[in-house]
Amino acid sequence: MLVGRMTVCGVGLVGGSLALAVRKSGLAREVVGFDRERSNLDFALSHGLISRAADSPAAAAQGAELVVLATPVLAMPKVLAAMAAHLPDGAVVSDTGSVKAWVARKLAPLLRGGMALVPAHPIAGKELGGPAAAEASLFAGRRVIITPCARTSADGLRVVEAVYRSLGAAVEMMDAQTHDELLAHASHLPQIAATALALALGPARVGDKAAFEYGASGLRDMTRLALSQPELWRDVCLTNREPLLRALALYREALDEMQQLIEQGDAPGLAAALARGRRMREQLK
Amino acid sequence: MLVGRMTVCGVGLVGGSLALAVRKSGLAREVVGFDRERSNLDFALSHGLISRAADSPAAAAQGAELVVLATPVLAMPKVLAAMAAHLPDGAVVSDTGSVKAWVARKLAPLLRGGMALVPAHPIAGKELGGPAAAEASLFAGRRVIITPCARTSADGLRVVEAVYRSLGAAVEMMDAQTHDELLAHASHLPQIAATALALALGPARVGDKAAFEYGASGLRDMTRLALSQPELWRDVCLTNREPLLRALALYREALDEMQQLIEQGDAPGLAAALARGRRMREQLK
Numbered sequence: 330m331l332v333g334r335m336t337v338c339g340v341g342l343v344g345g346s347l348a349l350a351v352r353k354s355g356l357a358r359e360v361v362g363f364d365r366e367r368s369n370l371d372f373a374l375s376h377g378l379i380s381r382a383a384d385s386p387a388a389a390a391q392g393a394e395l396v397v398l399a400t401p402v403l404a405m406p407k408v409l410a411a412m413a414a415h416l417p418d419g420a421v422v423s424d425t426g427s428v429k430a431w432v433a434r435k436l437a438p439l440l441r442g443g444m445a446l447v448p449a450h451p452i453a454g455k456e457l458g459g460p461a462a463a464e465a466s467l468f469a470g471r472r473v474i475i476t477p478c479a480r481t482s483a484d485g486l487r488v489v490e491a492v493y494r495s496l497g498a499a500v501e502m503m504d505a506q507t508h509d510e511l512l513a514h515a516s517h518l519p520q521i522a523a524t525a526l527a528l529a530l531g532p533a534r535v536g537d538k539a540a541f542e543y544g545a546s547g548l549r550d551m552t553r554l555a556l557s558q559p560e561l562w563r564d565v566c567l568t569n570r571e572p573l574l575r576a577l578a579l580y581r582e583a584l585d586e587m588q589q590l591i592e593q594g595d596a597p598g599l600a601a602a603l604a605r606g607r608r609m610r611e612q613l614k
Numbered sequence: 615m616l617v618g619r620m621t622v623c624g625v626g627l628v629g630g631s632l633a634l635a636v637r638k639s640g641l642a643r644e645v646v647g648f649d650r651e652r653s654n655l656d657f658a659l660s661h662g663l664i665s666r667a668a669d670s671p672a673a674a675a676q677g678a679e680l681v682v683l684a685t686p687v688l689a690m691p692k693v694l695a696a697m698a699a700h701l702p703d704g705a706v707v708s709d710t711g712s713v714k715a716w717v718a719r720k721l722a723p724l725l726r727g728g729m730a731l732v733p734a735h736p737i738a739g740k741e742l743g744g745p746a747a748a749e750a751s752l753f754a755g756r757r758v759i760i761t762p763c764a765r766t767s768a769d770g771l772r773v774v775e776a777v778y779r780s781l782g783a784a785v786e787m788m789d790a791q792t793h794d795e796l797l798a799h800a801s802h803l804p805q806i807a808a809t810a811l812a813l814a815l816g817p818a819r820v821g822d823k824a825a826f827e828y829g830a831s832g833l834r835d836m837t838r839l840a841l842s843q844p845e846l847w848r849d850v851c852l853t854n855r856e857p858l859l860r861a862l863a864l865y866r867e868a869l870d871e872m873q874q875l876i877e878q879g880d881a882p883g884l885a886a887a888l889a890r891g892r893r894m895r896e897q898l899k
Contacts, residue, residue, distance in 0.1 A: 528890060535799075557892070576818075583813040591806075594855065606840040610816075
């Protein structure tokens with residue numbers, strides 16, 4: 330057992346999976362859940378993701394040695410502000426957000442003296458959210474990035490790292506800016522690219538035929554991320570703006586290159602660009 | 615049995631699958647294969663995709679009642695030109711290209727008097743090509759679009775339609791321009807979007823870390839099409855240029871919209887656009 334009481338705020342896909350995985354593996358004596366949506370909380374309790382449901386942030390805070398904020402990013406400071414006064418003095422606060430610099434900057438000032446902050450990002454999403462999608466194995470074999478900050482204690486770091494390692498994840502440390510820049514490219518940009526493709530193709534018609542209907546598995550792959558929860562990605566766009574705009578600029582340069590090759594009917598150039606794209610994808614495990 | 619001898623030129627994924635499916639279902643008495651790559655042809659013969667391998671276009675043409683061109687699009691006129699003088703007078707020529715107006719325009723003048731052309735497009739790709747990826751069930755439940763032209767005969771149309779229907783495909787007729795415009799959006803644009811994403815992210819590094827390494831299933835989905843065969847898509851870009859550029863313009867408008875919302879930090883606008891993208895994707899079966 331690593332901690333006594335762990336409280337998870339936001340029992341959706343990631344929070345619900347973490348609660349369930351920690352319960353199943355006995356890493357905490359008790360796993361308390363809190364969620365803005367009563368129906369999520371009821372589901373989490375009745376399906377055993379959590380051992381107890383808290384009715385309020387204050388109740389969720391009571392006696393929590395480890396708090397994991399797993400709400401959309403913008404909601405995290407509000408939730409922690411409502412909990413802070415009720416948390417035990419040595420509480421460790423962590424989160425699961427896809428953006429780390431903004432989260433650390435907003436959460437750190439809300440901690441009381443003896444509390445620690447361990448910003449973390451389990452890279453373990455899927456496009457379907459909510460507690461019904463939760464699974465105990467979500468973190469096995471996945472990467473979890475921890476971005477220590479001035480308010481990270483050695484003890485807090487040890488606990489959060491041990492939780493994820495126990496669940497089979499590969500834990501990696503880096504600074505928040507590096508994380509945000511990497512994820513803007515590897516995760517946030519692909520989301521924007523998928524949403525934009527759905528937006529472009531959704532209304533596209535030729536005569537009485539919808540273009541969407543003539544796609545195969547490639548189109549389904551390329552728009553699957555568009556099924557993600559809007560609120561989650563709205564918050565990422567709002568809190569990781571500059572890195573995301575840099576990643577988007579790179580993408581637009583690559584689209585410019587492809588467009589020019591098509592416009593010019595440049596056969597060798599097209600073959601070379603397509604082959605280069607293939608080699609890059611082959612590197613991806 | 616629908617035809618005596620069928621010849622498939624290009625025994626890769628689609629041609630090899632068609633040959634195998636026709637053999638297995640006994641739709642033709644004999645299925646002859648031809649391929650520029652001797653190794654593909656040997657594989658097709660030794661794995662039973664075809665019943666006989668032809669050494670040259672002339673040999674492939676001998677006695678073929680139905681010829682299916684399943685090479686990359688640009689190679690089709692060359693292959694047919696080399697075969698035409700050796701084909702029987704009533705031969706039916708079909709193809710499997712992702713582009714139809716260009717193919718019909720280039721192939722029609724190569725036919726001799728009694729021959730017919732039935733341009734067709736089985737929408738049944740996957741990113742892995744070659745005869746090793748061939749499977750008899752590739753067409754079951756898939757859409758096959760036939761785009762009749764001035765050189766399409768009623769008999770030829772009946773045979774090609776019957777072949778695909780017998781293999782479980784849903785056959786649909788439309789004009790070549792409509793096909794090319796629809797597929798530019800539903801298939802060719804997603805390919806360009808995937809290749810451009812691989813090109814943009816492949817070299818992206820933050821310090822000593824490659825951005826590519828930090829992606830999850832979303833990034834894999836969004837770049838899977840980049841694994842496709844460069845030659846195939848080079849030809850599509852060269853032969854369906856105007857419709858593809860129109861589709862690309864639509865995509866860039868949608869990316870512009872997302873970029874502006876991110877730049878402006880427009881929370882309700884971002885949530886609305888993401889929700890609209892999700893609704894569009896939900897329509898996709």
